[in-house]
Amino acid sequence: MNRLCIRSSLRTISVLVVHLLIHVCEGQSQLIGSVQPIVARVGDDIMFPCHLEPAMDVAAKTLEWTRPDLNNIFVHVWRSGQELVKTKHPLYTGRTSLFTDELKHGNMSLKLSGVKLSDKGTYKCFIPDLRTQSTVEVVVASDAAAPPVISFSGVDESSNGVVLHCESKGWYPEPEVLWLDGEGNVLSAGPTETVRGPDDLYIVSSRVTVNKRHGHRFTCRVQQNIINQTRETHIDVPDDFFKVQSRCSATTVGLAVSLVVCIMLILLLLLLLWKKKIISKTNQMNEVESKDQKDDNAETEFLTEDSQKETEQLEEEIRDTNNQLQEENQKEEGAEKELEEEIKDTNNQLQEENQKEEGAEKEVKTLKNSLESACFIQ
Structure with a gap:
C-alpha cells in the first residue's frame, strides 16, 4: 500500500512538472x-x-x-x-x-x-x-529649426553690462538654450521663454547680461539632446561698446555729483545774501532812528521859539478859509436855485407843446374820419 501511494504521488508530481515545464517554455x-x-x-x-x-x-x-x-x-x-x-x-x-x-x-x-x-x-x-x-x-x-538670432536688448546700469537677446524658431521637441563666452564657459542667463505656435513648433528665447570681463565673443546655443540637434550663433561685442557704456555711466554719476554740488553752492549763496540783506536793513533802521531823533530834537527847539507866531498865523488862515467856504456855499446855493427854476420853466414849456401836439393830432383824426365817411357816403 505504501509503495502504491508513493508511485501515485510520483506520477502526480511528474505530471505537474511536465505541465509546469510546458507552461514555462510557452511563457x-x-x-x-x-x-x-x-x-x-x-x-x-x-x-x-x-x-x-x-x-x-x-x-x-x-x-x-x-x-x-x-x-x-x-x-x-x-x-x-x-x-x-x-x-x-x-x-x-x-x-x-x-x-x-x-x-x-x-x-x-x-x-x-x-x-x-x-x-x-x-x-x-x-x-x-x-x-x-x-x-x-x-x-x-522638426527640420524647420532656424539658427538663433542675437540682438542687443539694452544696458544693465546696475552691473554696467550689455544685455543680449537670443531667439530661435521651429523646434520640436522643446530645446534648451545656453549662453557661452569666448572660452566655451556657460554663462548665467535668465530663464528661457518658450512659446508654442499653431504649427506645434516651439519658439525659444533667452537674455543674458555680459561684461567686459566675459570677453568679446559670445555664443547662443540652442540644442535638443534627444534628437541630437544643435543650432548656434556667435556675436562679437566691440571693446568700444563697453567703453561707451562705462563712459555713459561715469558721465551720469559725474553729472549727478556736479548737480548736487551746484545746488549746495546756490543754497549757501542764497543764505549769505539773505544774512547780508538782514544786516543792511538793520543798519538802515538804526540810521533812520538816529535821524528821527535828531529831527525831533531840532523841531522841539524850533517850536519853542516860534510856536506862538505859527499858532496865530494858522488861526488866521483857518478863519479866512472858513469865510471863503461860506461864501462859496452861498453862491452854489443860489446857482442851484436858478437851475431849478430854469428846469421848471423848461418842463412847463414841454407840457404846453405836448398839449398842442395832442390837440393837433385830434384835429387830424377828426378830419380823416370825416373824409372817410364822406367817401363812404359817395
Whole structure:
C-alpha cells in the first residue's frame, strides 16, 4: 500500500512538472522592442522594432500595432495572413506595412512612411494568442529649426553690462538654450521663454547680461539632446561698446555729483545774501532812528521859539478859509436855485407843446374820419 501511494504521488508530481515545464517554455516567448526612443524627422521613413524570442513563425497569428496614448487606436492589424485595412485609423492609411517575409522568423517590426509631428507617442506591439506585448516610444523632430538670432536688448546700469537677446524658431521637441563666452564657459542667463505656435513648433528665447570681463565673443546655443540637434550663433561685442557704456555711466554719476554740488553752492549763496540783506536793513533802521531823533530834537527847539507866531498865523488862515467856504456855499446855493427854476420853466414849456401836439393830432383824426365817411357816403 505504501509503495502504491508513493508511485501515485510520483506520477502526480511528474505530471505537474511536465505541465509546469510546458507552461514555462510557452511563457519564455516574449516580444522585444526598443529600450531607447526612436528619433525621427518630419518626412522620414522609420521602423518600429519588435521581434519574438525565442523566434517562432507568427505569419498565421493575429498581430496588432496600437497607440495606447490615443485610446488604443489601431495602427496596423494582421490576421489570417493579410492586413485588415478597415480597422486601421485614418491617420495611418497607406503609411504602415509589415516585413511579411520576416514573420516566419518572429519579426513583426512595423515600417511607418512619411513621418508627421502627430506620429510622436507610444506604440504597442501585441500578439493576443501569446499574451505578450512590447512598446516603442517615438520622438519626432522638426527640420524647420532656424539658427538663433542675437540682438542687443539694452544696458544693465546696475552691473554696467550689455544685455543680449537670443531667439530661435521651429523646434520640436522643446530645446534648451545656453549662453557661452569666448572660452566655451556657460554663462548665467535668465530663464528661457518658450512659446508654442499653431504649427506645434516651439519658439525659444533667452537674455543674458555680459561684461567686459566675459570677453568679446559670445555664443547662443540652442540644442535638443534627444534628437541630437544643435543650432548656434556667435556675436562679437566691440571693446568700444563697453567703453561707451562705462563712459555713459561715469558721465551720469559725474553729472549727478556736479548737480548736487551746484545746488549746495546756490543754497549757501542764497543764505549769505539773505544774512547780508538782514544786516543792511538793520543798519538802515538804526540810521533812520538816529535821524528821527535828531529831527525831533531840532523841531522841539524850533517850536519853542516860534510856536506862538505859527499858532496865530494858522488861526488866521483857518478863519479866512472858513469865510471863503461860506461864501462859496452861498453862491452854489443860489446857482442851484436858478437851475431849478430854469428846469421848471423848461418842463412847463414841454407840457404846453405836448398839449398842442395832442390837440393837433385830434384835429387830424377828426378830419380823416370825416373824409372817410364822406367817401363812404359817395
